[in-house]
Every structure is written in C-alpha cells, then in structure tokens.
Amino acid sequence: xxxTSSLIVPQDSIKSNWLIPxxxxxxxxxxxxxxxxxxxxxxxxxxxxxxxxxxxxQVEEYNIGKRHLANIMGEDxxxxxxxxxxxxxxxxxxxxxxxxxxxxxxKVRPEFLPGQLxxxxxxxxxxxxxxxxxxxxxxxxxxxxxxxxKVLAAEKQQVLLLSEGPVPQDTxxxxxxxxxxxxxxxLEELLVETISDHDYxxxxxxxxxxLSLPNCLSEKDFVQRYRKQLEIQSSxxxxxxxxxxxxGVAYSTADGRxxxxxxxxxxxxxxxxxxxxxxxxxLHYFPVLQDREQLMFPFHFLDMLGRFDGQxxxxxxxxxxxxxxxxxxxxxxxxxxxxxxxxxxxxQAGLLTPDPRVKERKKPGQEGARRKxxxxxx
Amino acid sequence: MWRACxxxxxxxxxxxxxxxxxxxIFPHGLPARYQQQVKxxxxxxxxxxxxxxxxxxYLKAADYSKPAVRYLLYGLKGSGKTMSLCHTxxxxxxxxxxxxxxxDAHLWVKNCKELLPSSYHTSRFDQPIEASxxxxxxxxxxxxxxxxxxLRQRYTWTKRESTEKGSPLGELxxxxxxxxxxxxxxVGAVLKELRLQAAETxxxxxxxxxxxxxxxxxxxxxTTIKKExxxxxxxxxxxxxxxxxxxxxxxxxxxAVIATLSQTGSLYSxxxxxxxxxxxxxxxxxxxxxxxxxxxxxxxxxxxxSCYLYYLDRHWLQHPHSENEGKKEIIFLSNxxxxxLERLCAFx
Numbered sequence: 247x248x249x250t251s252s253l254i255v256p257q258d259s260i261k262s263n264w265l266i267p268x269x270x271x272x273x274x275x276x277x278x279x280x281x282x283x284x285x286x287x288x289x290x291x292x293x294x295x296x297x298x299x300x301x302x303x304q305v306e307e308y309n310i311g312k313r314h315l316a317n318i319m320g321e322d323x324x325x326x327x328x329x330x331x332x333x334x335x336x337x338x339x340x341x342x343x344x345x346x347x348x349x350x351x352x353k354v355r356p357e358f359l360p361g362q363l364x365x366x367x368x369x370x371x372x373x374x375x376x377x378x379x380x381x382x383x384x385x386x387x388x389x390x391x392x393x394x395x396k397v398l399a400a401e402k403q404q405v406l407l408l409s410e411g412p413v414p415q416d417t418x419x420x421x422x423x424x425x426x427x428x429x430x431x432x433l434e435e436l437l438v439e440t441i442s443d444h445d446y447x448x449x450x451x452x453x454x455x456x457l458s459l460p461n462c463l464s465e466k467d468f469v470q471r472y473r474k475q476l477e478i479q480s481s482x483x484x485x486x487x488x489x490x491x492x493x494g495v496a497y498s499t500a501d502g503r504x505x506x507x508x509x510x511x512x513x514x515x516x517x518x519x520x521x522x523x524x525x526x527x528x529l530h531y532f533p534v535l536q537d538r539e540q541l542m543f544p545f546h547f548l549d550m551l552g553r554f555d556g557q558x559x560x561x562x563x564x565x566x567x568x569x570x571x572x573x574x575x576x577x578x579x580x581x582x583x584x585x586x587x588x589x590x591x592x593x594q595a596g597l598l599t600p601d602p603r604v605k606e607r608k609k610p611g612q613e614g615a616r617r618k619x620x621x622x623x624x
Numbered sequence: 625m626w627r628a629c630x631x632x633x634x635x636x637x638x639x640x641x642x643x644x645x646x647x648x649i650f651p652h653g654l655p656a657r658y659q660q661q662v663k664x665x666x667x668x669x670x671x672x673x674x675x676x677x678x679x680x681x682y683l684k685a686a687d688y689s690k691p692a693v694r695y696l697l698y699g700l701k702g703s704g705k706t707m708s709l710c711h712t713x714x715x716x717x718x719x720x721x722x723x724x725x726x727x728d729a730h731l732w733v734k735n736c737k738e739l740l741p742s743s744y745h746t747s748r749f750d751q752p753i754e755a756s757x758x759x760x761x762x763x764x765x766x767x768x769x770x771x772x773x774x775l776r777q778r779y780t781w782t783k784r785e786s787t788e789k790g791s792p793l794g795e796l797x798x799x800x801x802x803x804x805x806x807x808x809x810x811v812g813a814v815l816k817e818l819r820l821q822a823a824e825t826x827x828x829x830x831x832x833x834x835x836x837x838x839x840x841x842x843x844x845x846x847t848t849i850k851k852e853x854x855x856x857x858x859x860x861x862x863x864x865x866x867x868x869x870x871x872x873x874x875x876x877x878x879x880a881v882i883a884t885l886s887q888t889g890s891l892y893s894x895x896x897x898x899x900x901x902x903x904x905x906x907x908x909x910x911x912x913x914x915x916x917x918x919x920x921x922x923x924x925x926x927x928x929x930s931c932y933l934y935y936l937d938r939h940w941l942q943h944p945h946s947e948n949e950g951k952k953e954i955i956f957l958s959n960x961x962x963x964x965l966e967r968l969c970a971f972x
Contacts, residue, residue, distance in 0.1 A: 538956075
C-alpha cells in the first residue's frame with residue numbers, strides 16, 4: 247500500500263474522536279503528480295509516522311485477534327504466548343513458501359512495541375502536543391528543563407536555610423556507589439530520541455551540578471531513574487567447597503586454560519611447597535625463570551608460599567601458555583581455601599580472569615593476520 | 625683451615641680454601657661459575673655437605689691393600705656433584721695423596737680440533753691439545769710427586785727420543801708438554817706408571833692415588849668427533865679414553881676412583897636423565913660395576929639457610945626485601961637447587 251506524503255491520519259477518526267468543528271482540510275489534495283515526483287517526495291518524508299490512536303488501535307486489534315485465535319485452537323486465552331500464536335498460524339495456514347518471511351504472520355509491528363517509535367506528536371489541527379516540540383528533541387529538552395527547575399529550587403531552598411542561620415547540614419548526599427550514569431545509548435533508548443554527544447555531556451554535567459547541591463536528597467528518585475546499578479562482580483564467582491581425603495588433608499582441584507594449553511591442578515594443604523607437573527619436578531619442567539614466576543604469583547599474592555603441595559597435569563600449547571594455564575588453575579583451586587575478601591582481591595588482581603587472547607586468523611590477501619604482502623609501487 | 629677434621633657437626637657450614645691451594649690443586653677443576661664467584665668474593669668458600677662427608681668417611685675407612693674402590697656421585701642437574709668432588713679432592717691432597725683430576729671428560733670426546741692417528745697403535749687416534757693441557761695442569765697439581773716417583777720402564781717416543789728407566793716422572797711430563805705430538809702417549813704412560821706404583825705401601829715411598837673424573841659417562845657414550853671420511857669415532861678409538869678406562873678398572877690397589885655423572889656436557893642423552901643406569905649405558909654400567917653410588921640432592925633446609933646467610937654476609941643480595949619476604953620467593957623459584965639459586969641471586 248502506498249502511503250502518500252501527507253499526514254497519515256485515517257479519515258474516520260477526525261469525525262469520531264475529536265469534538266472540534268471540522269477543521270480545514272489538511273489532507274493534501276491529490277495532485278496530478280508524475281511518478282517521479284512521487285518517489286522524490288516519498289524519500290523526503292522520512293520514516294512513517296503513526297498517531298498514538300492508530301498504534302493503540304492496532305495493538306487492541308492484535309490482542310482481540312489473539313484471544314479469538316486461542317478460542318479457535320481451544321486453548322486458554324490468558325496464557326496464549328507469541329510462540330503459541332506462531333504455532334497456531336503455521337497449523338491453520340500451512341505454507342509451502344521457502345522464504346520464512348513470506349509466510350503468514352500474526353505479530354505486533356516491532357515499531358509499535360512500547361518505546362520503539364514516536365507516534366505523531368501533533369493533533370488534528372497540526373498543533374503539537376508538547377511545548378518544546380519545535381526544538382526537535384522534545385523529550386531531551388523537557389528533561390533538561392525539569393532538571394534545571396529542580397536545581398533552581400534546591401538553590402532557592404539553600405539560600406532560605408542560610409538566611410535562617412548557619413544550621414549544620416545533616417543531609418547526606420545521595421550515595422552514588424554501586425551505580426553509574428546511563429550511557430548515551432541507554433539514554434537515547436529511554437527518551438526514544440537521538441541525542442548528540444554534546445547533548446549527553448551537557449545532561450551529565452547538569453546532573454552532577456544537581457548532586458553537588460546539599461539539599462538534593464528529595465530528588466533521589468529522580469536521579470536514580472538515570473543511574474544504573476552495577477552488579478557486584480565477585481558474587482558471580484562460584485567457589486567449590488573444600489574436600490578432605492583419607493588422612494584429613496584438605497585438597498581441591500581446578501582446571502585452567504590459556505591459548506590451547508589445558509591443565510588440571512590438585513592442591514593439597516600440606517606443609518611442603520613442592521609442585522610436580524606431569525610427574526616431573528617443576529624446576530625441571532620449567533627451566534625458564536619467567537614460567538616459574540608465573541606459577542609463584544598466586545601463592546605469593548596470598549602469602550601462602552610454602553603451604554601447598556601441588557600435583558598438576560598439563561598438555562598442549564607452548565611453555566608460556568602452559569604456565570599461564572597453570573596459574574589460572576592454581577588460583578581457582580585456591581579459592582576454596584580463602585575468605586570473601588581475599589577472593590575479591592584475587593579477582594581484582596586479575597588472577598581469576600581467563601586470558602581471552604588467541605591466535606588471530608590469517609586473512610586471504612595478506613601474509614599473516616596483520617602483515618600485508620610487500621607493497622610494490624609498480 | 626679445617627683440613628681433616630670435618631665431621632658431621634660441621635654440616636652446612638662453610639670453610640675457606642686457602643688461595644695457594646686454589647691455584648695448585650684446582651687449576652682446572654672448579655666449575656666456571658664457582659670460579660667467577662671466587663674471583664668476586666676474593667675467597668673460595670665451600671659448604672660442607674652430606675655427600676662429600678660420606679665420601680671422605682669411606683675414604684678414611686677403606687682398606688688400601690685391596691683393589692681400588694669406585695665411588696660414583698650422581699644427582700639432578702646443578703645439585704652440587706662437581707663441588708662435592710672438588711671438596712673430596714681437596715681433602716685427598718691435604719692428606720698427601722696424588723690426585724689425578726680430569727675436570728671434564730666430556731671435553732675429550734667433543735670439539736676436537738686436531739686428531740692425529742696414534743703412533744703407538746694404528747687404529748687409535750690422539751688428541752694432542754687436550755692431552756698437553758691436561759699434563760700441564762697435572763704438573764701444577766702434583767709438583768712434589770714429580771721428582772719422587774721414578775719410572776719403571778723405558779719409553780721410546782721416536783727413533784731419537786726416549787725416556788730412561790729410573791728417571792723422575794717430572795721429566796716425562798715435561799716431555800709430554802713440550803712434545804705435543806706424543807702427549808697422548810705420555811698421558812698413557814703416566815697413568816700406567818701411577819697405577820703400578822700406587823700399589824706399594826707407604827713405607828716404601830708409595831702414595832695413595834685418587835683418580836677423580838668428572839663426567840665419567842662420556843667414556844662409554846658416543847663422540848661427536850669424526851674421522852676424515854665423516855664416519856664417527858667410537859670412544860675406544862681415542863687413546864686418552866682408552867687409557868682412562870684402564871684406570872677405572874679395579875685391577876690396581878692403593879687408591880680410589882671417584883667419579884661424577886654429568887648430563888650437562890654429555891652427548892646424545894636426554895636432559896631428564898640423571899641416574900647411573902641411564903647415563904652410563906649398558907657398557908659403562910658393566911665396567912663400573914661394582915661401585916658405591918653417592919646421591920647428591922638439592923640443598924636441605926639447613927643448607928639452604930646457610931647458603932643464604934653466606935650470600936647475605938658477603939652483601940651479595942642487595943635487594944631490601946632479601947632479609948625476610950624475598951627468602952620464601954627464592955626458595956620457591958629455585959626449589960633449593962644450588963646452581964639455580966646461585967644464578968637467581970646473581971642479579972638480586
């Protein structure tokens with residue numbers, strides 16, 4: 247169906263929904279335009295715009311249709327999900343078309359889902375709803391307007407308090423620990439509008455200014471709406487419980503991997519500090535000092551150098567990656583012997599992060615992953 | 625200083641080698657890194673360790689009218705075999721023994737620049753340079769014996785040259801040093817004379833002979849020396865090796881054979897091998913059998929402490945953490961292996 251470049255307002259809604267006298271005809275006259283002009287106008291219009299009314303009606307129709315479909319299929323309309331709808335449609339209208347996108351479909355248009363598309367922001371008379379519509383970014387500027395109003399109010403209150411007398415301020419500032427400002431993309435998503443970097447910077451600046459005022463506790467909810475809570479990383483770490491073998495000695499096992507080398511480590515809580523790798527002494531397996539230093543790092547960090555006894559098996563990779571894999575496995579095995587705070591410090595030291603670097607793929611037309619063939623001028 | 629009175633009470637303690645001894649007894653015997661350390665610290669200190677003490681006690685208790693006993697020091701790389709050997713040699717020479725020290729038998733089976741066909745025996749090969757070097761060092765070590773020992777036999781080198789019966793050993797050695805061409809044969813002659821004469825008892829101007837060989841596994845392994853037609857030379861075809869093997873056979877009395885295994889200089893052997901069976905091979909094991917094995921291991925806790933304190937005392941460890949925190953790290957990184965420890969501390 248070809249949309250004309252004029253206002254997309256269904257004809258009947260003018261008569262039924264708005265109790266205003268019939269406005270002058272705002273629909274453009276169907277000029278006799280050639281197809282070439284048509285196409286140009288189409289391009290200039292931009293994405294399609296729908297009114298709030300229209301979107302709501304579509305969603306309503308979809309929901310009613312969903313209930314009908316549930317009844318047809320004999321299922322409970324309340325718990326009829328999109329998956330069930332797809333299944334039912336595929337059952338009722340079997341199609342032999344190869345392209346999945348050409349088959350019959352019953353879904354809400356993705357633009358009509360809440361928060362995706364801006365419905366038409368002006369009424370039948372062409373007058374926009376929001377007073378800041380002509381700025382172009384109405385939600386952003388209205389947000390800034392509200393924030394500035396709060397800032398001014400807080401400043402006024404502060405002046406009032408000061409004039410009453412230097413009362414000791416026992417209002418605590420809003421705690422910002424454990425949360426961060428919304429990113430530009432997240433803010434755009436919230437406002438359903440595109441913002442420039444400069445706008446985003448100004449917004450953050452303004453919020454910081456609001457926070458710097460002493461009486462901002464009342465605006466806590468407002469501010470929290472624009473901050474995102476960060477999860478505590480270390481709570482994600484699964485610590486296996488300690489196991490005990492026959493003699494009552496505590497031990498734990500762990501795996502580690504780095505770059506193609508895999509290894510398993512069994513740490514025992516004995517007195518000696520001897521470590522055997524693949525049956526050989528670690529001094530003979532890693533003649534290079536650098537590898538032994540890698541092995542030493544977890545122990546040295548937690549000051550448990552002579553405490554553990556290790557039995558490791560390692561395979562694959564080269565000497566450096568084997569050492570890295572062993573280090574990771576040892577750190578993981580030690581977790582069960584440690585307290586929460588130590589686990590957190592290990593995580594921050596980077597001992598528990600597996601190293602994601604692997605060999606980069608060689609590309610065609612180049613000699614290696616990055617190296618190009620010798621460039622010849624002619 | 626401590627000379628002959630070292631006992632188990634002194635385990636782990638250092639004793640100083642007098643500088644004069646260093647030059648006479650060990651012109652060529654000490655490991656290279658140890659020589660550098662001696663030069664740096666301006667003194668040579670050796671730690672008294674269990675293997676060396678064990679060897680010395682065996683030597684004290686041995687009966688020298690019986691055939692020579694063979695002792696073999698073996699252990700992991702860098703655990704102190706050569707140093708124990710040197711300690712024993714020092715003991716022997718302070719006791720008045722004649723020490724026949726071959727610092728590294730591996731040097732005789734590889735990288736030979738000149739190879740001459742032997743004049744004495746046509747199928748064998750001579751190594752003049754190595755032989756003359758060794759004779760020179762032998763002369764420095766055993767000065768006092770050179771005039772005392774008289775030859776039992778007449779040796780003819782060429783049509784014009786010969787050494788008469790009854791002339792002192794020193795003359796023979798000098799001739800070997802000057803006439804480089806026949807030095808390998810001179811070595812053989814010296815060894816034979818010493819073997820024969822060591823059997824005598826002390827009253828009749830005899831002496832005890834200590835044969836100390838470092839890297840004895842090279843005598844039965846392969847060589848990297850090639851003949852002119854690029855075929856490899858077997859160890860038996862080298863005069864020096866041949867004569868040495870005769871020394872090791874326990875058909876002579878009045879002395880002891882102390883040997884060390886060494887993987888570091890050995891050819892065609894895996895680096896993880898350190899046991900006698902692996903390094904000597906079938907042939908070598910049969911020739912050395914029976915022998916007394918003496919294992920040499922890494923430092924024990926006490927020995928490690930002693931070594932660490934020695935380095936601290938000499939201000940070798942300059943890092944501010946060396947006193948306390950660094951010690952555990954060093955223990956871990958070196959696993960108490962003497963050579964690794966020494967290399968680690970070299971840059972601290």
